[in-house]
Amino acid sequence: MIEFILLSRKGRTDGNFRSLREAGRLDVVYQCILFAFFTSGAIRRDVMFHAILGGPPRPPLHLIMDGRELRDVRTDEETWEKILRKVLSGGSHPGIYLRRESFQRFLRSISYRNIFVLEEKGRYIRDVEFGPNPVFILGDQVGLPKRDEAFALRFGTKISIGKKPYLAATCIDIINYLLDLATERKNDNRTAD
Ligand SMILES: C[S@@+](CC[C@H](N)C(=O)[O-])C[C@H]1O[C@@H](n2cnc3c(N)ncnc32)[C@H](O)[C@@H]1O
Numbered sequence: 001m002i003e004f005i006l007l008s009r010k011g012r013t014d015g016n017f018r019s020l021r022e023a024g025r026l027d028v029v030y031q032c033i034l035f036a037f038f039t040s041g042a043i044r045r046d047v048m049f050h051a052i053l054g055g056p057p058r059p060p061l062h063l064i065m066d067g068r069e070l071r072d073v074r075t076d077e078e079t080w081e082k083i084l085r086k087v088l089s090g091g092s093h094p095g096i097y098l099r100r101e102s103f104q105r106f107l108r109s110i111s112y113r114n115i116f117v118l119e120e121k122g123r124y125i126r127d128v129e130f131g132p133n134p135v136f137i138l139g140d141q142v143g144l145p146k147r148d149e150a151f152a153l154r155f156g157t158k159i160s161i162g163k164k165p166y167l168a169a170t171c172i173d174i175i176n177y178l179l180d181l182a183t184e185r186k187n188d189n190r191t192a193d
Contacts (some may be wrong), residue, residue: 002046002112003135004172006032006149010140011053013061015089020081024055028140029063030080031169033077035176036114037067038075044176050170052103062101069095086168104151110135115156117149117173124156125178136175 017023022028029051036049038087047067054060071094072078087096099106109117118138137144137152144152144193161174 001046001048002052002176003105003113003133004032004036004175005050005052005103005135005137006140006168007144008051008053008055008140009142010055011051012055013053013058013088014056015085015087017085018104020077020084023084023165024053024139026084029053029083030077030169031167032138032172033065033080033151034075035169036074036174037065037070043067044072045071047176050106052101052106054082058100059098060102061088062106063100063180064099066095066097068118071095077178085126103148107137107152107188111155115152117144117156117158118161118168119144119149119158120160120165122160123159125175129156129157130179130182134179136172138171140168168176 006029008025008029011029012023017026021028037043042098045067048184049065051063051131053063073083083093083096087093087098100106114134114135115138116128116130118136135156137156139145140155161171166174
């Protein structure tokens with residue numbers, strides 16, 4: 001499995017909002033979901049996406065999406081606004097779960113995995129071997145909280161896509177692309193053998 005974790009400092013923790021943007025920037029969470037799971041016409045079943053929501057009224061809340069189980073989803077923002085409002089109001093949707101859990105507690109539970117913290121000043125991504133089942137941690141529109149970044153670096157490596165600050169969703173798209181290329185290369189080598 002490939003896992004992405006987004007730290008959404010202000011993301012609202014109930015379904016009481018007018019729009020994703022006004023819900024502590026849940027629109028950023030939506031954009032990340034889009035690039036974590038969707039290719040043209042298919043869903044990446046080998047991906048899990050996590051958002052740790054730190055906004056009112058009851059933070060922290062761990063939103064979990066499992067690509068193996070996701071159903072009845074589309075790429076438009078309206079669909080996701082409905083899904084997120086429903087789930088955050090206590091309803092259910094296939095492949096989407098909520099857990100009352102902090103970022104640090106969750107990370108501790110997966111600390112044996114290959115963990116990478118996305119940050120502009122990290123090691124250049126093309127020089128890094130991800131290994132099996134990598135986990136990637138990203139900040140929201142503000143960036144990663146220093147305290148959480150320091151905690152994550154106890155278990156992981158800081159990696160960079162380049163000097164430009166990209167949207168968190170763009171970073172996810174680039175990582176998925178690099179992983180796709182690596183898989184294609186591996187398959188081509190197998191065919192050539
Ligand atoms: C919109 S950016 C935040 C930009 C914010 N100004 C900052 O200083 O962190 C959201 C997240 O995307 C990731 N990110 C953005 N650009 C990156 C880059 N060039 N290399 C690695 N990660 C990046 C980081 O995890 C960052 O916290």
